[in-house]
Amino acid sequence: MPVPPEQGMKKELKRQQYLDLYYHMRLNRAVEDMMVKLFRQNKIVGGLYSSLGQEAISVGTAYALEKKDWLAPMIRNIGALLVKGVRPRDIFMQHMAKYDSPTKGKDGTSHFGDLDDLHIVSPISMLGDLIPVMTGVAMAGRYLGQKIVTMTWIGDGGSSTGVFHEGLNFAATQKAPFVLILENNLWAYSTPVRKQVPLENLADRAKAYGIDSYIVDGNDAVAVYSVAKEAVDRARAGEGPILIEAKSFRRMGHAQHDPAEYVPKEMRAYWEARDPIALYERFLSSEKLLDAKSKKEVEDKIDSLLAVEREFAENSPMPPPELAETGVYCTGDGCHKIRAKWERPIAEVTPPRSSVKAVWTVPGFGSGKASDGANAPIHFGDTHAPQHRVGNDTKSANGGKPAAKMAAKAAPKKTVKTAGASRKARR
Amino acid sequence: MPKANGAGPNGSASDGTQVTFLEAIKQAMFEEMERDPAVILMGEDVGVYGGAFKTSEGLLERFGWERVIDTPISESAIIGAACGMSYCGLRPICEMQFIDFIVCAFNQITNFVAKGHYLWNAPAPMVIRGPSGGGVHGGPFHSANPEMYFVHTPGLKVIYPSTPYDAKGLLKAAVRDNNPVLFFEHKFLYRRIKGEVPAGDYTVPIGKAVVRREGKHLTIISYAAMMHTSLEAADALAKEGIEAEVIDLRTLLPLDEETILNSVKKTNKCLVVHEDTRTGGIAGEIAAILFEKAFHDLDGPLVRVASLDTPVPYAPTLEEHFLPNAKKVFSAAKELARY
Numbered sequence: 001m002p003v004p005p006e007q008g009m010k011k012e013l014k015r016q017q018y019l020d021l022y023y024h025m026r027l028n029r030a031v032e033d034m035m036v037k038l039f040r041q042n043k044i045v046g047g048l049y050s051s052l053g054q055e056a057i058s059v060g061t062a063y064a065l066e067k068k069d070w071l072a073p074m075i076r077n078i079g080a081l082l083v084k085g086v087r088p089r090d091i092f093m094q095h096m097a098k099y100d101s102p103t104k105g106k107d108g109t110s111h112f113g114d115l116d117d118l119h120i121v122s123p124i125s126m127l128g129d130l131i132p133v134m135t136g137v138a139m140a141g142r143y144l145g146q147k148i149v150t151m152t153w154i155g156d157g158g159s160s161t162g163v164f165h166e167g168l169n170f171a172a173t174q175k176a177p178f179v180l181i182l183e184n185n186l187w188a189y190s191t192p193v194r195k196q197v198p199l200e201n202l203a204d205r206a207k208a209y210g211i212d213s214y215i216v217d218g219n220d221a222v223a224v225y226s227v228a229k230e231a232v233d234r235a236r237a238g239e240g241p242i243l244i245e246a247k248s249f250r251r252m253g254h255a256q257h258d259p260a261e262y263v264p265k266e267m268r269a270y271w272e273a274r275d276p277i278a279l280y281e282r283f284l285s286s287e288k289l290l291d292a293k294s295k296k297e298v299e300d301k302i303d304s305l306l307a308v309e310r311e312f313a314e315n316s317p318m319p320p321p322e323l324a325e326t327g328v329y330c331t332g333d334g335c336h337k338i339r340a341k342w343e344r345p346i347a348e349v350t351p352p353r354s355s356v357k358a359v360w361t362v363p364g365f366g367s368g369k370a371s372d373g374a375n376a377p378i379h380f381g382d383t384h385a386p387q388h389r390v391g392n393d394t395k396s397a398n399g400g401k402p403a404a405k406m407a408a409k410a411a412p413k414k415t416v417k418t419a420g421a422s423r424k425a426r427r
Numbered sequence: 428m429p430k431a432n433g434a435g436p437n438g439s440a441s442d443g444t445q446v447t448f449l450e451a452i453k454q455a456m457f458e459e460m461e462r463d464p465a466v467i468l469m470g471e472d473v474g475v476y477g478g479a480f481k482t483s484e485g486l487l488e489r490f491g492w493e494r495v496i497d498t499p500i501s502e503s504a505i506i507g508a509a510c511g512m513s514y515c516g517l518r519p520i521c522e523m524q525f526i527d528f529i530v531c532a533f534n535q536i537t538n539f540v541a542k543g544h545y546l547w548n549a550p551a552p553m554v555i556r557g558p559s560g561g562g563v564h565g566g567p568f569h570s571a572n573p574e575m576y577f578v579h580t581p582g583l584k585v586i587y588p589s590t591p592y593d594a595k596g597l598l599k600a601a602v603r604d605n606n607p608v609l610f611f612e613h614k615f616l617y618r619r620i621k622g623e624v625p626a627g628d629y630t631v632p633i634g635k636a637v638v639r640r641e642g643k644h645l646t647i648i649s650y651a652a653m654m655h656t657s658l659e660a661a662d663a664l665a666k667e668g669i670e671a672e673v674i675d676l677r678t679l680l681p682l683d684e685e686t687i688l689n690s691v692k693k694t695n696k697c698l699v700v701h702e703d704t705r706t707g708g709i710a711g712e713i714a715a716i717l718f719e720k721a722f723h724d725l726d727g728p729l730v731r732v733a734s735l736d737t738p739v740p741y742a743p744t745l746e747e748h749f750l751p752n753a754k755k756v757f758s759a760a761k762e763l764a765r766y
Contacts, residue, residue: 107546115514115549122547129539132504136511136519143467143493144515163535166501170508173499328581330550330605338552338605340465340516350464351489 013222017063018289021221023298024059025277028079030302031088034310035095039256043314045097046108051076053219053251054185056276058153059083060224061181061244064232065151070137072121072130072152073110076183076250080153081110085118088306092313100312105319106327119148127158131167131180135241138176145344149235153181157188159205160196168241172209175240179231182243183218185250190262203245211241218248219276222283248276443625449617451591451624452556453482455598456520458628460490463518466602469496469505470522479524480558480617502531506555510540510607513551518602523557526611527571540607541582554601558614559587560652560702561739561750565614570739570746572651572703577609578680578712584633585680587611589654591622593677596631604633613651613702620655636683638690642670644764645696645727648687648713650676653700653751660756669764671698679709687713688721695726696763700756705733727766732759 013021032050039048051058058079062071065084073080078091093101094108102112103122113122121137123130134150141148154164159182171178182202186193199205206213212234216227224246231242249271253260284290330336446454460466468483468490474497477484487495498505502523509519523529529536536555543549561570577583584606588594594612601608639654640661649657654675661671672690676683691697697717699710710731717729732751740746 103547111546113547113549121511121514122543122549124538124542126534126538129503129507129535132501132507132535133511133514133539135504136508136513137515138511139508140512140515140517143512143517150511163503163507166499166504167507170499170501170504174496327548328545329584330544330552332605336548336550336605338465338513338516338518338550346464349491349493351461 012226015289017225018222018284018287021059021063021225022280022284022290023302024063024079024083025055025221025280026298027082027088027302027305028055028059029277030306031078031082031091034306035092036256038092038096038310044095046095047255047257048095049075049109049255050250050252051078053271053275054183054248055079056221056224056280057181057183057218057246057248060221061151061153061179061228061246063225064228065149068119068146069148069232070119070121070134070141070150072113072123072134072150074123074127074130074153074155074158074183075110076155076185077153078110081120084120086114086120087309089309089312092310093316096313096316097318098313098316099319099323100316104323106323121152126161126163128154128161128163128167130154131164132170133167135167135171135174135176135178138171138178138235138241139174140340142177143349144340144342146341147236147343149177149179149232151179151181151232153183155188156182156184156186156193156202157191157196159202160188168205168209168211168243171241172211175238177235177238178241179228179235180241180243181228182245183248184245185218185248186267187250187254187260187263189254189258190260201245203243206243209241209243211243212239213243213245215245215247218246219271219274219279221276221280443623445621446591446624447618447621448591448594448612449480449482451595451622452598452612453484453486454624455595455602456483457486457489459518459520459599459602460486460494462628463602464494465517466520467494467496467512467517468520468522469498469509471498471500471505471524473497473522478522480614482558482612483522502528503535506532506535506540509553509555510535510543510551513553513607514549518552518554520554520556520602523555525565525569525571526557526559526573527568529555529557529573529609530576533576536577536583536607536609537580541580543582544606545582550605551607552605554598554608554610556598556601556610556612558617559611560613560615561734561746562615562652562702564741564743564746565739566741567738572611572701572734574609574611574679575703575707575709578709582607583680584608584678585611586633586678587613587651588631588677589613589616589651589675591620592624593631593637593675595624596629597633597677599628600630600633603630608633611651615652616655631677634678634681634683636674636676636678636686638672638686639675640671640673642672643694644669644671645698645760646672646674646687646690646694647698647700647756647760648674648676648690648710649700650679650709651702653702656751656753657700657756659753660760663753663757664760664764667761669760671760676709682709682712682716684716684720687716691717691721692724695724696766697725698730698732698756698760698763700732700751702734702750704736705731706736708733727763730759730763732756 058077062080062083097105113120130152134152138150203213203215214227473483474487474495505521509521512519586597647657701708714729735749
């Protein structure tokens, strides 16, 4: 059975950061618990997907982003939405198809976004499509001088799509400031990861794109955050896209209707004993960051918040039928004013500055030159090479040893050992 | 191949210069990129090489690497990235090297790009353009007319012009539109027709058809290269005393019902000519509109002249048999005129 590397939680964050991570993981789980209740009361119109056991990934990765950064969630990333500032009521109402929901009942689940304020792109059900889209957002952000990073998630199953490859390869050729979180939860609906991908570590795929990658224990909130923060910082610094494989387990079925009886009992038991919130609480207690009183405070805060949010959601009406006819097209500036937010001088990208004589030519193949005046190679417009050479190897959470070495070392046991890890005996 | 029947939208003369269809498209991109730094071009070989048909020649030198982006051979990535850029307020133009390859990005276009505004209020101002159509012996994978896949997709706009004037004006309108617009360029027209375009900035409204030739005995509705074929047939019909009115649709989605209905209510007969294959072509939609809204005005059946329901064959003898031509249009129109 594939198991993640254990980094062992380390105390290197600020107190408030630890508590933020905790709060959002608890909120993530509480929101989903409440939706299970709503589902059983037939108040949720369509399917309900669970991220139980994967909260540390959604929360830890999204927490590494800044306000100006962009993210696009997948179906099991409600935690990421909460961290980015989405209100629980919006998530409830999306699932309940209410008129006040972000899509006014036109779509459900986490299929909603917010271009202007929260910088969230809505997913669609077809897996992998967000990868080129978030690459495009990253390229646009760079072009406009915004210094943003974009992030999206994909599952082990979704990593088999063609657009995963097209998107990640394009991001790599463009050195787009983009971080892709590959949540390896071992199951794509009923198909185990081994039947989808003949690789021990899905992070190895990064090598094919010439980009860096990390492997992290997806049930370790601190490790997830630390890795994500490092990746986001590197992407922002211009090192190009980075792939993070977070190893975890999908505790529920594909959706509520699926009892997931195809999952071996031992596998489930192993991962249930590694519940990310329970692990984190133990760590916080040992570090004296959380006690019974402060834990109760968090629970009360969440309870009272969700009571209000749920009431609002339940009181929202269903959309009027004729709404179905509206909104297919943007009708012009009165509907949406399209405006690029420039944070660099426009003169840098407008002629005559970009109207420069070619510095190289290939007979019959036109000519070109970078607009910054540097002698541009054929493959990267104005992207500057990083100061130091970046390897293409997978790294551990702490920027440690390349995975190639780790994998070689650990090959007989088919596990990956990472820097500072204290490995425990496993079945 | 006759010359385009006048440069202006209604055959009006203009004081501009004569340019080819291809040059008109290039001018539109150049001028839009000059006007607005939010406009960028992305596609396979559009930069250094200037595009497979040289439609973007010179743009890289003028606008630089950040705005003229050579991509890997990844249509889904091109469309997806353009969609992401449009969410940030840019107005990307994506070139499909041949429009046949647009289906490689079918999911990205129909599910992601087209549905965003309806579902979550996210406009995607982007243009997807590329060379389409047959008659140049390109074979089954370089001759397609895939417009109807997309006409059936709410959220998209679909343009298929026939003259340099319209190509330039409609492409500029497409770049400025807040919706995803598919812009089909019939490659048979690229260097075979010339027309006048005005010196200054102008646009042609999306969603408006135009009457290319006035007549009273029947209406011929067409677009793109077949518009020229239809005009040629109309000339021949006129010699036999049949005055055909020829409508150039220019935009297929949204379809200009008003122009179609006005003409058919006058002539009472309708022939639709398209190079797209017969089944599921725009003629079927036009027939439905006429039956719904002009049933009592019709004096004869709606007649279709379209390509065969086969892939586009390669050999010239086969392709010529596959495609509509002026003779086929002439015979069908003559038959229809007898009602």
